[in-house]
Amino acid sequence: MTFKATFLAAATAALLASSAATIAPATAQTDRDGQQRWINVVNRTNLTIREFYMTDVDTRGWGDDRLGDSTIDSGESMRVVPTRRQRDRGYCQFDMxxxxxxxxxxxxxxxNLCSTTNLVCVSTSSCRAQ
Structure with a gap:
């Protein structure tokens, strides 16, 4: 990552962390039906998260890496949002x-993205929804 990209990622993470403490999940980024469909992927491992896939439970296959060119370094987190198509279909249950x-x-x-806001990875064999 370049210095600029690293700085922007750190600034975004800090902004998300501070806004998460002050904005209730129910009022933060909701879809047309009033449900929130996003997840904060929290990396509490010693390794970088290189890829993250998310799809509704009725879709086969993982689709595209939702991180794109980004990664989630140890100790960092990133908010990930399903595709517009997935959100418009109205699903709350997602595989990750x-x-x-x-x-x-x-x-x-x-x-259940409609009631869960964090996916916390504590090891390379354990990530839990909170």
Whole structure:
């Protein structure tokens, strides 16, 4: 990552952390039906999260990496939003896959984005919805 990209990522993470403390999840970024459909991926491991996939429970396959060119370094977090198509379909239940820099991965099935705001990864074999 370039210095500018690193600085912007750090500033964004700090802004998200401070706004998360002051804005109730129910009022933060809701869809047309009033539900919030996003997840903060929190990396509490010693490795970088290289990829993150999220799809509604009725879609086969993982689709595109939702991080794009970004990564989530150790100790950092990033808010990830499903695609517009996925949000418009009205699903709350999503399957998620986290891929670490050492190619280990963790899958979580049926995470309810309408009532969960964090996916906390504590090891390369354990990520839990909170």
């Amino acid at each position: 896959k986290v891929v670490f820099e050492n190619d280990r991965s963790v899958e979580r099935r049926g995470v």
